[in-house]
Amino acid sequence: MVHRLLPLLLLAAVACSPTPPPQPSRYPLTGQVLAVHLDRNELTVKHDEIPGFMMAMTMTFPAEREVVLDLTPGDLISATLEVLDGQARLLDVKRTGSAPLPGNTNEIALAAGLLEVGDAVPDAALIDQTDRRRSLAEWTGTPTLYGFTYTTCPLPNYCPLIDRNFARLQEAIAADDTLRGRVRLVTITIDPSHDTPDVLARHAEVLGADPAVWTFLTGDPATVDRIAGRFGVGIVRPDEPGGEIRHNLRTTLVGADGHVLEIYSGNDWSIETVLSAMRRAVG
Ligand SMILES: [Cu+2]
Known part of the structure; x- marks a missing residue:
């Protein structure tokens, strides 16, 4: 499987030039x-x-x-x-x-294989922002957008942008007769040791998250690393606590049947693209 970034990078390059072989x-x-x-x-x-x-x-x-x-x-x-x-x-x-394999990353989970479009999302036991145990399988039956961020990410165009996009999506969903009440948002933290349920609850409040639509999940680090790895999110943790976590961004729309519908790499996907995919998913 070729990484999904590549076609995008190449498209960007190709779009600007005429078409030699x-x-x-x-x-x-x-x-x-x-x-x-x-x-x-x-x-x-x-x-x-x-x-x-x-x-x-x-x-x-x-x-x-x-x-x-x-x-x-x-x-x-x-x-x-x-x-x-x-x-x-x-x-x-x-x-x-x-050299020894990396110990402060989820790269082995990542190397086990990324979910591709059509793949079934594996179950995982996590904890939500109200400190309740949740299972990813609970979202089966409703098209759901999964994002991975952490609350102290210092890079404005990374996690904070994804969080803002989710907030805008939530707003657009509430205003859309086709989507209202029929799709969900889930944000899973990649920094579970800092992002406890309390921290996530405050973060959700700042973002204006409606708990009926948008859930924040944390969990034990091994589970988070494994599920993030399957969703294609690589995590490199700092040697010192409180340092910056290096990671990529991947946002995934999962259909009502629990299978991957769309994968949005990076941070340049548009709200409108996701909304159209969501409308197809509920239609
Ligand atoms: Cu980040």
Whole structure:
């Protein structure tokens, strides 16, 4: 599976130019293998920044069979990342060493495989902002938008933006005869040790969250890490408590049948796009 960011990045680049036949782009890549997928000839690699192309992140790429057979999680590699027509693959993969697997991240959960459109969302036991035990399965039956944020995120265009978008969605849903009472919003914190139910309750109040529509969830860190990983949200926790958590953004619309309908990577999705998808989901 190719990461969903890539087609978007490429679309942005392609939209501005005329249409010559596509040429592959190649970038040097270094990183650590987190998972080896023998069944699909793919490697999940925590790669360093690729200057001019992509920030450091964990992604899964196809690679040559003999390379995939040769590597194990923890191996450090250098390679060439080739991108053509929105498809990325690794060429010239060389093992350069090995290192302990990351301990302060959910990257192993992430490497286990991300939910794709059509996949069933696994259940998870979490706790809401009123300190009640909740199970994700409770949202089956209602199209629900899932977001992952944390209350002390210092980057205005990351978690605070997603939270504001959810607040705007809540407003638009309340004003929409098709959607009112028929869709839900769920925000799961990626910082459960700080974002206790009390903290989430205050955060929900500041955002004007209507508890009938929008629920905030926290839980034990292992459960949060696992469910965030399945939803494609990578978490790198700071060494010191109170530091910034590095993470990506992924917001997911799940249908009434509990299967993924739409995935919105990053922070540039529009309220209108989500509202139309929600209308399709209830229609
Ligand atoms: Cu954030």
